[in-house]
Amino acid sequence: MSVRGSKVNGLMVTIRDVAKESGFSSTTVSIVLNNAPLARYIPAVTKKRIEKAAKKLGYRPNLFARSLRSKRSxxxxxxxxxxxxxxxxxxxxxxxxxxxxxxxxxxxxxxxxxxxxxxxxxxxxxxxxxxxxxxxxxxxxxxxxxxxxxxxxxxxxxxxxxxxxxxxxxxxxxDNEMGAYAAVEHLHSLGHRKIAFIRGPKTLADSAPRWKGIRSFAKASELDLDPRLIVDLPESRDPISSFEAGYKLTEELIKQKRPFTALMAFDDMTAFGAIRALAKAGLRVPEHCSVVGFDDVAASSLYTPALTTVRQPMxxxxxxxxxxxxxxxxxxxxxxxxxxxxxxxxxxxxxxxxxxxxx
Amino acid sequence: MSVRGSKVNGLMVTIRDVAKESGFSSTTVSIVLNNAPLARYIPAVTKKRIEKAAKKLGYRPNLFARSLRSKRSxxxxxxxxxxxxxxxxxxxxxxxxxxxxxxxxxxxxxxxxxxxxxxxxxxxxxxxxxxxxxxxxxxxxxxxxxxxxxxxxxxxxxxxxxxxxxxxxxxxxxDNEMGAYAAVEHLHSLGHRKIAFIRGPKTLADSAPRWKGIRSFAKASELDLDPRLIVDLPESRDPISSFEAGYKLTEELIKQKRPFTALMAFDDMTAFGAIRALAKAGLRVPEHCSVVGFDDVAASSLYTPALTTVRQPMxxxxxxxxxxxxxxxxxxxxxxxxxxxxxxxxxxxxxxxxxxxxx
DNA sequence: CAGCAGAGTGAAACCACTGTCAAGATCGGC
DNA sequence: GCCGATCTTGACAGTGGTTTCACTCTGCTG
Incomplete structure (x- = not known):
């Protein structure tokens, strides 16, 4: 391995050191080491000598200086x-x-x-x-x-x-719309007709298109969207909070006694919260209720049960x-x-x- | 808000521009704006003038140049x-x-x-x-x-x-040893005596001290460590793989028909795998088997059931x-x-x- | 009234590198 | 032996700061 950072008594080796060592000027050294356009005129011997000197000294160009000059970081x-x-x-x-x-x-x-x-x-x-x-x-x-x-x-x-x-x-x-569409479609194809929805907070940009996808599938397949099974996550700046909100909202959905056989959550966090609430109520997933999320965060495939979800190719x-x-x-x-x-x-x-x- | 990056026809404003604008030299400008030691000699009026000029031009020092000189990044x-x-x-x-x-x-x-x-x-x-x-x-x-x-x-x-x-x-x-000690102690205090252990791969530095903590508790409380309930994660460079390994190893532990009422996993990922395997075998956590992990990754508290684990103050x-x-x-x-x-x-x-x- | 301390400021050097420009060397052709 | 073209190379300027050093100017002491 190259003698990284080999410094002469604590000082960095500069292009001038290489110039001195190789016997050429720093200009030539720069041209050669950067393989600049002008380098095509420089004979191979010279290049060899310079490269050897650079390697010998462990030369590493100072990026501050280079950046200062080139204006690139x-x-x-x-x-x-x-x-x-x-x-x-x-x-x-x-x-x-x-x-x-x-x-x-x-x-x-x-x-x-x-x-x-x-x-x-x-x-x-x-x-x-x-x-x-x-x-x-x-x-x-x-x-x-x-x-x-x-x-x-x-x-x-x-x-x-x-x-x-x-x-x-x-x-x-x-494509939030497409994803949400696919998710309801999946639930529908499994025979679910009474589906609860936890929508995203209105202030979040993703919420509207996902809901649009759901509505558009519902319309296309005459799926009935029961407004009493549709709830919204509250606004919050903390993604973890959607777990808790998912939990609470699902609890409320259950308490309502309005039966549903599947639940579509705004995202995976919400889905995790929902699963927890279902479990607390003695409802097993997927035996008693199917749950689908959105995002496919790392935890989703590790969850028990492994979460069906819409994967974003992150x-x-x-x-x-x-x-x-x-x-x-x-x-x-x-x-x-x-x-x-x-x-x-x-x-x-x-x-x-x-x-x-x-x- | 300051007119960020205000540039005169695409060029950045330099300290010299500020010097010109304020009527002082760039030296003085530098001293004032950096509040360098010498700044104590500079009268307040001068400082004001310079600061005003700097603000007016939207001056931002070029960090490349600064770093080049100061050798700090x-x-x-x-x-x-x-x-x-x-x-x-x-x-x-x-x-x-x-x-x-x-x-x-x-x-x-x-x-x-x-x-x-x-x-x-x-x-x-x-x-x-x-x-x-x-x-x-x-x-x-x-x-x-x-x-x-x-x-x-x-x-x-x-x-x-x-x-x-x-x-x-x-x-x-x-403190891996202390953490593992606390975890077994916890299981023990809940009445568990037949505890299965999934240890970490031998090549991983954390494995030995955690196991040491377990042994040390076992010794102190005369807990019997059944070697047939002790398995090791295989070596791997992929942390996700410990989920799968945890799953497989737990499956094997179950197949062995040697009963255990609790399982202590090397880490949370492994615990998740174990829970999945237990669930597949019809064993509920914690009703049929308690599980404890290590690390307290974000997913642990979101899991159903929420995972008891040793929290690293990450x-x-x-x-x-x-x-x-x-x-x-x-x-x-x-x-x-x-x-x-x-x-x-x-x-x-x-x-x-x-x-x-x-x- | 020379001498000196210290306040207030700026010219110039320096940091390490790149790119322009021009000079000197070399070569082929006449 | 001279001319132009092509190599080969280096001096130098410039990048935008910081810092050293020195200079001027007060005001004060002896």
Whole structure:
């Protein structure tokens, strides 16, 4: 292994040291080591000598200096609104992995759903000249201001989990409508007709399209949507709270004595809460009631029963956001215009153990 | 709000622009805006004028230039060995939050448990002159090499989740022995005497001390440890796999027909697998068998039944690692010697629904 | 009234690298 | 032996800060 960071008595070795060692000027060294255009004129012997000297000294270019000159940081800012939301994990993995392949490094910030924190972090990231921004807008009321702040930043920006129509900020979202449609369809195909629904909070962007998908299936198949079996999650800034809300709402649904054989939850967390409530009431899943979630967070397949849910291709979505902004960076570099792109990816129904045929 | 990034026709405003605007030299501007020692000689009027000019132009210092001079990046490298491990999430949150308070920014890297990736990332981080390193060694066979690489880096480094005796790398771990002790003690106090154990893989550092804690309790209370009820997780680099292994091993334990009334799993993932296997065999938790895990990952409290487990104070551990390395950075800055510290934090038993009295 | 301390400020060096530009060397062709 | 083209290389300027050092100017002491 190369003698990493080999320093001469604590000092870093600079390009000048390599120049001295190799007998050429630092200009030539720079040209050779960066394989700059001019390098094609430099004879192989010279290159060899310089490379040997560089290796011998363990030379590593100082990225501060390089960045100062080139105005590039090779860094991308990632803003998450709440990292503890299990929804984030796989997306972050997708982001990380794709950035790695493109040789960018992520600076991760967690906004804790606080506006002040958002502003401070945004400032910090821009001060560091991140070349792009990826915003993971999970479980969030994105106000107009946030978007405006982001637009002002004038670097390629992609938002995951929030549909946008801007032409400055790209977006990657799942097709909520299609997912919800598929989920009810699944329940319907299993014979369920009395289905309870826990809808998302109205302030959450995902809520409406998911409900639309359900309504659209209901209409197409003449499924009756009983308004007394439809409840809404309260607004909250905390994704974990949807577990508790799911629990409480399901308790109330049960107490109502209005029978249902299946329950469709807004997301997996809510579904977990619902399952808990059903269990408390002596109702087994899926024997007495089928339950379906949305998202397919990591825990869903580990749950007992394993949760049937609508899978968001999270890793792919993260990767997609990265490739969008990397394209953006390249456009900026080549002084082409950056155009926002909006991707809506298809979810996939993951049928597991929490749903079954109505006997 | 300040006119962020206000640029004069696309160019950033530099300290010289502020100098020109205010009528002072860039030296004075620098002194004033940084409140450098010399600033005490500068009269308030001058300061006011300079500050006003800076604000008016929306001046933001170029951190590349600053870093180049000061040799500081205000950045900390965070290396995770597998981000998808739910064990990481809260620790990362703790790290992020504490770094934020100290005005450092994290660069997050996920090593995917691959040595080549580790090396490349380490190199990238050092090239960027991160001022410290926090390594989240979850579920990992840390070979000697990795440690050696880290030691060579000669920046303050803390490792979470792996006990070390080095005097160059700090460590933060949970007291595995104490945690395991508390867990068996809990089962014992509920009346359980026939307890099955799924131990961790031998190559994992946590395995031995946890088992030691169990043995030590067994000895103290004359609990009989039936070797036929003791099984080991296979070695694996994937934390999710412990779910499957937990499932399989529990299946085998059941098949053995050697009765047990409680099961202590190596970690929560394993416990989830065990619960699934028990359920498949028609055994309810906790009615027919109590189950206890270790870690208290986010999903544990959401599980049905909610999992009794040994809680690692993960957020605190992350925070602790940060304060250790920040102290280290300060020491380096003041040319004091950096001494590694080793913290072992006490876990806490979280008693929930998966364990109950033996009737 | 020389001398000196200290307040207030700026010129210039420096951090490490890249890119432009031009000069010198080499070569082929006439 | 001269000319233009093609190599090969290095001096130098520039990137945007910070810091050293020195200079000027008061005001005060001896």
């Amino acid at each position: 090779h860094t991308v800012g990632v803003m998450v609104f709440d990292m503890t939301d299990p929804y984030c994990t796989l997306i972050l993995r997708g982001i990380e992995n794709t950035l790695y392949q493109a040789s960018y490094l992520p600076i991760l910030t967690d906004v804790h759903n606080e506006r002040s924190r958002f502003e401070r972090y945004l400032e910090m990231l821009l001060d560091r000249r991140v070349e792009a921004l990826i915003v993971l807008a999970n479980w969030l009321f994105v106000d107009i201001d946030v978007l405006a702040d982001l637009e002002k930043s004038s670097i390629p920006t992609a938002m995951i989990g929030r549909e946008l129509k801007t032409d400055t900020i790209s977006s990657v979202i799942v 890793e792919a979505m993260g990767a997609m956001a990265v490739s969008i902004v990397v394209d953006g960076i390249n456009s900026v570099q080549e002084k082409r215009e950056v155009v926002a792109v909006h991707r809506k990816v298809a979810p996939e129904l993951a049928v597991r153990e929490s749903t079954r045929n109505l006997l | 205000h950045t900390v490298g965070v290396m995770v060995f597998d981000m998808t491990d739910p064990y990481c999430t809260l620790i990362l949150r703790g790290i992020e939050n504490t770094l934020y308070q100290a005005s450092y920014l994290p660069i997050l890297t996920d090593v995917h448990n691959e040595r080549s990736r580790f090396e490349r990332y380490l190199e990238m981080l050092l090239d960027r002159r991160v001022e410290a390193l926090i390594v989240l060694a979850n579920w990992l066979f840390v070979d000697i090499d990795v440690l050696a690489d880290l030691e060579k880096s000669s920046i303050p480094t803390a490792m979470i989740g792996r006990e070390l005796k080095t005097d160059t790398i700090s460590s933060v771990i949970v 957020e605190a551990m992350g925070a602790m690692a940060v304060s250790i390395v920040v102290d280290g950075i300060n020491s380096v800055q003041e040319k004091r010697e950096v001494v590694a510290v080793h913290r072992k934090v006490a876990p806490e038993l979280a008693v929930r629904e998966s364990t109950r009295n033996l009737l």
